[in-house]
Amino acid sequence: xxxxxxxxxxxxQESGSRLMKGFVADKDSFLTERFKKAGLTLLxxxxxxxxxxxxxxxxxxxxxxxxxWNLEIMCGGSxxxxxxxxxxxxxxxxxxxxxGGSIRxxxxxxxxxxxxxxxxxxxxxxxLGELWPGMLQEFVLSRTVRDTALMLDMxxxxxSGDPFIITQPVRPYAQEANxxxxxxxxxxxxxxWQPGGFVDPEVVRCVEQVVSECERAGHELIEASPVFDYExxxxxxxxxxxxxxxxxxDMFAAAMGRTISEETLEPVMLSFYKYSKGLTGTDMITTEFxxxxxxxxxxxxxx
Numbered sequence: 001x002x003x004x005x006x007x008x009x010x011x012x013q014e015s016g017s018r019l020m021k022g023f024v025a026d027k028d029s030f031l032t033e034r035f036k037k038a039g040l041t042l043l044x045x046x047x048x049x050x051x052x053x054x055x056x057x058x059x060x061x062x063x064x065x066x067x068x069w070n071l072e073i074m075c076g077g078s079x080x081x082x083x084x085x086x087x088x089x090x091x092x093x094x095x096x097x098x099x100g101g102s103i104r105x106x107x108x109x110x111x112x113x114x115x116x117x118x119x120x121x122x123x124x125x126x127x128l129g130e131l132w133p134g135m136l137q138e139f140v141l142s143r144t145v146r147d148t149a150l151m152l153d154m155x156x157x158x159x160s161g162d163p164f165i166i167t168q169p170v171r172p173y174a175q176e177a178n179x180x181x182x183x184x185x186x187x188x189x190x191x192x193w194q195p196g197g198f199v200d201p202e203v204v205r206c207v208e209q210v211v212s213e214c215e216r217a218g219h220e221l222i223e224a225s226p227v228f229d230y231e232x233x234x235x236x237x238x239x240x241x242x243x244x245x246x247x248x249x250d251m252f253a254a255a256m257g258r259t260i261s262e263e264t265l266e267p268v269m270l271s272f273y274k275y276s277k278g279l280t281g282t283d284m285i286t287t288e289f290x291x292x293x294x295x296x297x298x299x300x301x302x303x
Contacts, residue, residue, distance in 0.1 A: 002082050003007040003045045004052050005097040005138050006031035016048040016059040019252055019264040023066040030125040030159045031138055037094070038154035044096060046081025050266050053243070054078055055105050060266050067110060076106030079141060083110040084093050086141050093151055100237070112141050113148045120166035121156045129163040133240045133291055149173035183218055187301075189225040228294055236290040242276035249273050 004015040007025035014020040057065040057080025067075040069090035075084040079096030083106030096103040098116040107114020190204045
């Protein structure tokens with residue numbers, strides 16, 4: 001289990017932070033209950049950067065987590081401890097969570113399958129309806145598409161009180177993984193969404209290789225990407241995350257009987273927390289409008 005997100009009653013969950021050192025969860029989350037119902041044995045918890053805010057897994061609390069394939073490079077983040085555990089063969093699955101790539105990045109770095117489920121596919125209950133304006137989802141990292149499909153069958157589906165119910169699959173995902181695919185219309189890009197952004201040539205080669213494989217399989221490949229204002233999107237996401245921190249940090253500090261300072265938060269997290277103090281209700285409402293605009297733009301693109 002990742003050291004943040006879905007928790008297990010009676011077990012430590014410190015969110016990779018000195019602020020939360022010693023915290024013990026009082027109950028199982030719905031996802032933890034579903035893991036247990038599926039017959040999984042929970043071995044322990046895996047490392048994450050402080051409050052999962054990072055694409056490499058390093059923290060003042062636990063140090064750096066390395067890539068088991070090469071100890072000189074990172075394992076990715078923020079579900080880096082989970083990815084390292086699966087890649088090293090310690091476990092076949094490990095719990096992860098993904099807001100801005102926290103399942104997908106470590107899966108890429110460690111050679112695994114990392115799926116961020118659709119919004120609402122895996123419940124965040126009972127304590128949360130959704131988090132980070134609906135952007136955060138929880139699931140697992142695994143070694144194969146087959147295993148990922150099987151786990152999605154085991155843990156997806158609504159729980160009582162969920163804020164909305166997503167359309168449910170017509171047949172199990174495990175069956176979908178082995179079924180012949182119809183001819184698909186696939187959009188792809190090897191360009192950065194950031195104007196003038198650099199994409200490493202090795203990444204471009206990997207993308208183009210996948211495109212060639214999909215074309216050989218008979219699918220239609222179209223080079224295209226959603227059109228949106230990247231800087232506007234970046235600002236909206238940062239404000240949305242900061243509001244989550246603003247409420248959460250003060251609540252966590254009070255619960256742990258600690259103060260927020262250089263002794264309890266790392267520099268990046270502390271600066272983000274201070275930034276959040278200067279935001280207003282108007283900032284959050286405006287951000288919700290921007291995020292809705294981006295959802296509509298991406299939804300129209302995928303049609």
